[in-house]
Amino acid sequence: MSTIAEIKQTTQHKMDQTIAAFRNTLTKIRTGRANPALLDTVHVEYYGTMMPISQVASVNLLDARTISVQPFEKGMGAKIEKAIRESDLGLNPAAMGDLLRVPMPPMSEERRKEMTKLVRHEGENAKIAIRNLRRDANEHVKKLVKDKVASEDDQKRAEAEVQKVTDKHIAEIDHLVADKEKEIMAV
Incomplete structure (x- = not known):
């Protein structure tokens, strides 16, 4: 009781x-501004396990409209890029060497x-x-x-x-x- x-x-x-x-x-919920937390829902395959991007890469802001994703290991960039592109967020990452730039499209x-x-x-x-x-x-x-x-x-x-x-x-x-x-x- x-x-x-x-x-x-x-x-x-x-x-x-x-x-x-x-x-x-x-x-x-997306705003016009970039927010690293936006990618928290995106998972990428890492040695057979699905992991959030934040655990396989450093996710930061380059500027108010661009998120940068720096993979911790070489070779993960393509997988991360594919995972972001296939997510339902409508984002289109661009690879620059190992670094991925994820621009926020204006709403x-x-x-x-x-x-x-x-x-x-x-x-x-x-x-x-x-x-x-x-x-x-x-x-x-x-x-x-x-x-x-x-x-x-x-x-x-x-x-x-x-x-x-x-x-x-x-x-x-x-x-x-x-x-x-x-x-x-x-x-």
């Missing part, structure tokens, strides 16, 4: 994890609008997850009251505190969405 304090702590922790997952999702206005819609959609999904956690926490507290482990006053207090935590997390999601939209729309 868990206590109200444990329920609140667990809910807070799960909401924090939801925000972290949302931040991670946002890093994968059209239409593509930017699509991306902001995607950001809003992901933000809404994160908010739904937060609200579901709030509902679960409130149901756990109601069960404690029903089992006569907690009073109705405890329930009201706990629900108010859970609501405060929920509001804080939803505001953070709104803030992250607004920042990402600004980043996408900046030409």
Whole structure:
């Protein structure tokens, strides 16, 4: 049997994890600028094992619109280039000796609008997850009251505190969405 304090702590922790997952999702959404984290989802074959590019090469920014990929071993360049080209990111790397240059194609206005819609959609999904956690926490507290482990006053207090935590997390999601939209729309 868990206590109200444990329920609140667990809910807070799960909401924090939801925000972290949302931040991670946002890093994968392309803006007009280059971001080394964009290649985190691309895997390349390395001695029979699929590995993220960051583990077989140094991934850095050359400038605001170009990512550089420097393989740790000779001969990996072609495999990395092929993996980036075949990914669904729409990138076209160019080899310069061992170094790969990955220019970010400029985004059209239409593509930017699509991306902001995607950001809003992901933000809404994160908010739904937060609200579901709030509902679960409130149901756990109601069960404690029903089992006569907690009073109705405890329930009201706990629900108010859970609501405060929920509001804080939803505001953070709104803030992250607004920042990402600004980043996408900046030409």
